[in-house]
Amino acid sequence: MRLTNEEQDFLDGKHGAILRKTMETLVRYGDMYDAECLVPLDGPVHLVCSFGMPALKPLSRIMKEMIDAGIRTKLPFTADPQPLDYENVTANQQEQEMYQLLYGTQKEYESMLAKLGLKDENAYTCACYFDEVGNTPKFGDHLAWAESSAVVYANSILGARSNRTSGVMEFFSGIIGKTPKFGFLTDEGRKADWIIELKTSSLPRPQILGSAIGMKVVEKVPYIKGLDQFLGTELTPAVKDYLKDMGAATASNGAVALYHAENLTPEAKKDGAGLIRENAPVYIIDDAELERVVKSYPILWADLNAKPERAFVGCPHASFHQLTEWTEIFEKALRETGSDKVAVDTIITSAPDVIAKFKETEHYDRLLKTGVKVSHICPLMYMSNPLCAKKSIITNSNKLRTYSTARYVDDETLVNLVVKEGF
Numbered sequence: 001m002r003l004t005n006e007e008q009d010f011l012d013g014k015h016g017a018i019l020r021k022t023m024e025t026l027v028r029y030g031d032m033y034d035a036e037c038l039v040p041l042d043g044p045v046h047l048v049c050s051f052g053m054p055a056l057k058p059l060s061r062i063m064k065e066m067i068d069a070g071i072r073t074k075l076p077f078t079a080d081p082q083p084l085d086y087e088n089v090t091a092n093q094q095e096q097e098m099y100q101l102l103y104g105t106q107k108e109y110e111s112m113l114a115k116l117g118l119k120d121e122n123a124y125t126c127a128c129y130f131d132e133v134g135n136t137p138k139f140g141d142h143l144a145w146a147e148s149s150a151v152v153y154a155n156s157i158l159g160a161r162s163n164r165t166s167g168v169m170e171f172f173s174g175i176i177g178k179t180p181k182f183g184f185l186t187d188e189g190r191k192a193d194w195i196i197e198l199k200t201s202s203l204p205r206p207q208i209l210g211s212a213i214g215m216k217v218v219e220k221v222p223y224i225k226g227l228d229q230f231l232g233t234e235l236t237p238a239v240k241d242y243l244k245d246m247g248a249a250t251a252s253n254g255a256v257a258l259y260h261a262e263n264l265t266p267e268a269k270k271d272g273a274g275l276i277r278e279n280a281p282v283y284i285i286d287d288a289e290l291e292r293v294v295k296s297y298p299i300l301w302a303d304l305n306a307k308p309e310r311a312f313v314g315c316p317h318a319s320f321h322q323l324t325e326w327t328e329i330f331e332k333a334l335r336e337t338g339s340d341k342v343a344v345d346t347i348i349t350s351a352p353d354v355i356a357k358f359k360e361t362e363h364y365d366r367l368l369k370t371g372v373k374v375s376h377i378c379p380l381m382y383m384s385n386p387l388c389a390k391k392s393i394i395t396n397s398n399k400l401r402t403y404s405t406a407r408y409v410d411d412e413t414l415v416n417l418v419v420k421e422g423f
Helices: 005-011 017-032 056-069 093-102 108-114 147-158 168-176 206-217 237-253 265-276 287-295 320-338 353-357 362-369 377-385 398-403 411-420
Strands: 038-042 178-180 196-199 224-226 282-285 310-318 345-350 372-377 393-395
Touching: 005 017, 017 038, 017 178, 038 320, 056 108, 093 320, 093 353, 108 168, 147 237, 147 282, 168 178, 196 206, 196 393, 206 224, 206 282, 206 398, 224 265, 237 310, 237 320, 237 398, 282 287, 282 377, 310 377, 310 398, 310 411, 320 345, 320 353, 320 411, 345 353, 353 362, 393 411
Parallel strands: 196 224, 196 282, 310 345, 310 393, 345 372
Antiparallel strands: 038 178
16 A cells, blocks of 8 residues: 555654554555555544443553543544433343443543544434534545444435444544545445336335345445435435435445435436446336335244334434424324323434434424433444343334344334334
């Protein structure tokens, strides 16, 4: 990999042993992928590891060495959500004891993140690109992110450039302020390998469409045709929410880090079919294909007919627009059934900064009156507790379904279940 004189100085140890090791790691990482050089980061990194797990001793040791040496990231960074919020996501004594084993060093870890350059105490969300959070890249920006749903959003909807970077490696890139140039940081790497032809009778659920695409193309780049007939050609807040949830499903049900949507996403608007590689295979998605995909999902509950004990909405984190929308959805469902509150413990997760903005509106109190709670946690981190994994949890998130024992249901079904308490 070609290095500048300044980069070689880091590699030669002229700026200290810690930065030498950090640079050496980045260079080895780049060499593995035949990177031509390092490129400066245009925006902050986003750390995928936001949880203090006692098992992560090597990472803690590295971070402590950097803190002792006065080393920080070049720009203030954001991190994935925190794992716990007992006020809004209750846990019994045994569950809390298990969480202590899982995340027993959480406070210490968060203290280290603050010393290493964390943006602020609210900078914990998988959706760091929300305007309220402030880690929003611009078109063409070079990034080093690891969170799968954030990477696919930044690449696809914003037109920024990030590989699906390994966890911790994005932290090292933030320290040096550079990342190896390969893959999605190159024009060639951003070309589409697949053509997706959407031939459904109506707009598909984003979670199912993303799931179908992800399972078919895996880590390749899809070029989606036909989505604009339903969504239009402008990235409105509602359209960005749809693409956010669709992209998260492509990234979790497969490993998609970039997709293009014809006449809709920025690079597809700019370059059109010129993005498609020659002889790219075609995957046709119609109503029957989506039904097949849904029926393929395993249900991991011990009792398939159990009543839901808890429902999660917001994985990835819900936007401000989605919080207001869900408020009205739950209010309407309760009015139609003559109920005052939901019958199942229901939690919508969102970014702390988004929640703070939401609390300033009348919709916040209205949502609480329905019995629904709002939390900043990562639902996946909740489900990682083996005691909680045994519960009958439902979700409208295909990402959470993929990574846990939670049972996927569509939005309408979820609302009916939490209002009527059962299938």
